[in-house]
Amino acid sequence: DAGVIQSPRHEVTEMGQEVTLRCKPISGHDYLFWYRQTMMRGLELLIYFNNNVPIDDSGMPEDRFSAKMPNASFSTLKIQPSEPRDSAVYFCASSFSSGGTNYGYTFGSGTRLTVV
Amino acid sequence: GENVEQHPSTLSVQEGDSAVIKCTYSDSASNYFPWYKQELGKRPQLIIDIRSNVGEKKDQRIAVTLNKTAKHFSLHITETQPEDSAVYFCAAKGWGGGNKLTFGTGTQLKVEL
Secondary structure, eight states: OOOOEEEOSEEEEOTTOOEEEEEEOOTTOOEEEEEEEETTTEEEEEEEEETTEEEEOTTOOSTTEEEEEEETTEEEEEESSOOGGGOEEEEEEEEOEETTEEOOOEEOOOEEEEEO | OOOEEEEOSEEEEETTSOEEEEEEESOTTOOEEEEEEEOTTSOOEEEEEEETTOSEEEETTEEEEEETTTTEEEEEEOSOOGGGOEEEEEEEEOSSSTTOEEEOOOEEEEEEO
8 A cells, every 4th residue: 555645745835825735545544634733833633534524623723724535535625715824734644443443543745835 | 632741842862872751641541542753854653552451562672651540651762773863742542532643742852873
């Protein structure tokens, strides 16, 4: 398996533009997580899905952020309009549970977003 | 919800020495505790984990201990090497919340020659 695949690896955009980040989880994993990482705030959970259904989006900063998971192999995180304070590394991670046993996350390589 | 505290925030050791990173958690029902290593500019990677029915787990130079009574767990790295330099995150899986992990704030470990 190629692991969790994120695209793009780097994104530079102007304030006010729409940004879409993409993630392909590991096949067979039933959980998908979106995290944001900054020096000031560390790793922040934005939203997570279980079997393609959003379970907890309480970490989404505001209405400018939205996430979808139309099927088990694809998820997007969209920021519209983008602002300089959204600049960060965005990680997607996936994991699976079996018979009530939880397993650790596998993270993607991340998308480094810079909003100028 | 679960709350995880991690100490120290930075740790500097001489090559060959041991390093210990400690975490405490708040939810007594937490049952899964992974540790992640993140090298500069890279993704966090799972290096070891422990479940609540085990007190200690070891993998070569890395070990994790869990004290459920005190609600704390620790990462031990022996015979440290320069390639161990990275940020280390602890995490805990609390009651409910599906497979959601709560992460500590990270420890920057520097192994000096």
